[in-house]
Amino acid sequence: MNILFISRAKQGNQISPVVQAQANSLNELLKLAIFSIRGKGWKSYITSIFKLRKYLKMNNVDLIHAHYSYTAYVASLATKKPLVCSLMGSDIEDFRFNRLLIRLFAKYAWKAVIVKSQGSKNRIKLKNAYVIPNGVNLSLFKAIPVTEARKKVHFHPEKKYILFLSDPGRREKNFRLAQDACKLIDQELRAELLAIHNVPHEEILFYLSAADVLLQTSFFEGSPNAIKEAMACNCPIVSTDVGDVKEVIRDTDACYISTFAPEDIALKLEKAITFGKRTNGRQTVQHLSSEIIAHKLISVYQSVLQNKS
Numbered sequence: 001m002n003i004l005f006i007s008r009a010k011q012g013n014q015i016s017p018v019v020q021a022q023a024n025s026l027n028e029l030l031k032l033a034i035f036s037i038r039g040k041g042w043k044s045y046i047t048s049i050f051k052l053r054k055y056l057k058m059n060n061v062d063l064i065h066a067h068y069s070y071t072a073y074v075a076s077l078a079t080k081k082p083l084v085c086s087l088m089g090s091d092i093e094d095f096r097f098n099r100l101l102i103r104l105f106a107k108y109a110w111k112a113v114i115v116k117s118q119g120s121k122n123r124i125k126l127k128n129a130y131v132i133p134n135g136v137n138l139s140l141f142k143a144i145p146v147t148e149a150r151k152k153v154h155f156h157p158e159k160k161y162i163l164f165l166s167d168p169g170r171r172e173k174n175f176r177l178a179q180d181a182c183k184l185i186d187q188e189l190r191a192e193l194l195a196i197h198n199v200p201h202e203e204i205l206f207y208l209s210a211a212d213v214l215l216q217t218s219f220f221e222g223s224p225n226a227i228k229e230a231m232a233c234n235c236p237i238v239s240t241d242v243g244d245v246k247e248v249i250r251d252t253d254a255c256y257i258s259t260f261a262p263e264d265i266a267l268k269l270e271k272a273i274t275f276g277k278r279t280n281g282r283q284t285v286q287h288l289s290s291e292i293i294a295h296k297l298i299s300v301y302q303s304v305l306q307n308k309s
Helices: 017-025 043-059 069-078 096-108 120-125 146-153 177-182 201-210 223-234 245-249 262-274 290-306
Strands: 002-008 031-037 063-067 083-086 112-115 160-164 189-195 211-215 238-239 256-260
Touching: 002 017, 002 069, 017 201, 017 290, 031 043, 031 238, 031 262, 043 069, 043 262, 063 069, 063 290, 069 083, 069 096, 083 290, 096 120, 112 120, 146 201, 160 177, 160 262, 177 189, 177 245, 177 262, 189 211, 201 223, 201 238, 211 223, 211 262, 223 238, 223 245, 238 245, 245 256, 256 262
Parallel strands: 002 031, 002 063, 063 083, 083 112, 160 189, 160 211, 211 238, 238 256
Antiparallel strands: none
């Protein structure tokens, strides 16, 4: 089975770490290549239609797995090969016309659609969509001693650190709310809000192991990997009720779902910080390991190829 991933390249022509991690988990089980869409704006998508056609003429591909709706549109216009589309969350929350396009392509062009949470499935109203969250690499993300991690990332031993693991410039990540909430925290806790992005994915482990709590204030998410990676590192969490976060953290001690009120977030941050130890989150996310999710994806691929017309 020859699978082609299609994803948009970001800064440095690198695809999303989430997509790359999924590709890595599948690489050991099947033949997989990646086609990245590079450039900015609609022009990059249009030119990629012709580039993809050329690529497919020169390479043996059984099935295409496109990540995000726009890349799936490109693939649909480039070829009639079986196509699986993963909706990542942000595209479902996109403007209403895009949701209409998704339903249209899902009905006539895409052989299968994957969403990251039951909430996303309900939102897009695709009854036959597969709910498969992103997996977490439990071999990479694991609890390491806090002292060791703090030395690695140069954290002050006497301070408390609230980790915001997203680009604060992205509107949907709602960094302003994080700032407003942290201003309300008891000053005696000596808590500092730290936004981390554009660091190598393998280094996130040290930040999650060093931080006192991970804070996520997003307006919407699909299946945020930062939450699962924090769970794997036994890091306390405070998050708004987005994507599959509530299901992932479940009843884990020192992991809280908040409202969008700064006062509520501040209160739960204080609880997480004063918890005083690491969580048992790793134990809770064993069913979301990259290996288990990879086998679920392969089952979708096999079903599509067996039923292709």
